[in-house]
Amino acid sequence: MAFKYFGFEAQGQQMRLWMESPTGSNCPIKRSTVDMATLQKSELWVIQSKVVYLADNWHEWADRVGFPIVSIGGDTCLYSKSIRQVTRKPPAMTKWIGRIGPGVIFADDFRRELGAHDPYMSEFMKSVYEAHFSVMSLKHVIFTSVVEKKTYRFVTRELYSSRGLATPLDEPQTWESPSSEFCGILGTPIGKITGAFVLGTYGQGIKRIARIVTFYTDYALHMQFDLENVKLYNLQNPWIHRYLRDSFYGRPMRNCECNAPSLCSKAKDKDDCEHKRALCRSVLLCLSETCICCLLSIPIMAGLTNSAIIVIVLVVCLAVTALGASLFKHYKPADGETPFSPGYEQKLYMAEVRARGFETLQQACWGRDVESRYVPGPSYYRPHIHPEDTNTNTASF
Structure with missing residues (x-):
């Protein structure tokens, strides 16, 4: 299969098949057992959580994801259910800082050292959200002010520049599954964190990433991943x-x-x-x-x-x-x-x-590559390696 964006697209295609196929093989991402209660029992983690009200510059975000608006003291405010900060005690540098609301996760700042034995960023996202809401209610995962080098370079140079789009661009760009551009973004470090979150939270064949929206506010790049239920018969034919x-x-x-x-x-x-x-x-x-x-x-x-x-x-x-x-x-x-x-x-x-050229019903339904995994290049998808393991400072905002 020829890929338009070699490397990232192949990895994103494999991630997409794992999410959408309930029986896809060789998926190294298992259901996560990390929860907030487990983190709170450990003395290694400093966990802060508080309810906050969003500032006026979040009005656009509220319209985008459907945040509830409440009136307090005669003033109209945007209500965010909570903000979580999970920070490893020194000298380690693992941290996750973000916000959650009904149906949305905002990942603002996070970091994990390569080879660390700490939970993955996707596991932090799961434990934070399920502590307040049902995970089945989640619709959007948004990464704000993306500066992770590989992801930022791919979006701005490979996608925007190749299409003659100037950055920063006022108009949001929507990349639908299973386009080459969608798979390319899904194969970036930020995309793999989101894919690992979906697989680790729901397992295979339950939820999928239906589209990715990239957009700017001022000069800051943001990425929005929209989640949908996997249809029982999401067939190609x-x-x-x-x-x-x-x-x-x-x-x-x-x-x-x-x-x-x-x-x-x-x-x-x-x-x-x-x-x-x-x-x-x-x-x-x-x-x-x-x-x-x-x-x-x-x-x-x-x-x-x-x-x-x-x-x-x-x-x-x-x-x-x-x-x-x-x-x-x-x-x-x-x-x-x-x-x-x-x-x-x-x-x-x-x-x-x-x-029709297929060997099994599964291949006819999900494509010939459903039982294969990406082999060339770095070993991102060997069964014993988690996709988030291969990135140094997976994201540093």
Whole structure:
């Protein structure tokens, strides 16, 4: 696969597949167990938390992320649920300083030394937000005043300069998934922190980063990552989507999608589907026999000659044969099976999957690279290495 932005784009593409695929392999980022209670028990951390009111220059931010506005003493103020500061005691330099509000995390200042045994920045973000809100309510992760060198250089030089965009630019730029630009930003150190946060907080196939917005206030670069739920059928091929939704093979998955896990028993659904198929075959057979009898009785009642009746019967037979051929033209018997053999439709469907160049249903749904990982270049995605481990001073604001 040719990448437009070599290095960062490949890493971001892999991160995107890990987030969007519930069964993607080789993902080194496991669900985080770090929480605020654990940090507070340790004497190594100084934790400060207080409720603050945002200044007037945050009005634009409030409009962007939907911050609630409250009136205090006759003055209209913007209300931020809390501000957290998590700082490692000297001589270590690990720290996370930011703000949280309903549905949003602002990462203002953070730092982690390479090789440190401290929690990752993504784990700090998780522990801070879940201490006050449900993590499922989170919609935006915003990094303010980005100065991390690799990220800043990629956005300003690779993206903006290559498109002839001057910096600072007043108009926000939106990069939608899965574009090359989106994957490139997602592969930067700041992007990998956000991807690690999504995977470490929700696991695979629950939440994804749908788009990234880059914008300026004065000369400061900000990055906004918008989170959305992963759709059960976020498939690349519409024909697979239609098949899974319309066929009886999709019924157990549709039940799961409707939050009815009790109806998702594979054995029960398989037996139920086989009974329905047998019933449908019986009904179709009875209807066809009834139609043939009706067709035969019409010419007899009309007093036609025997030769005319024979001609009509032959025409009806040819019509029924043509109809059957059109209905089963895609059903090519394999190994002596018939279209009514158990599991025949599934085997036929997998044959179509392979005919389209895929080896498995998973690859057809999520792309050929779903089971692969980025190998060339620095070993960011080896299973035993966390993506945030490879950056010295991952972000220093």
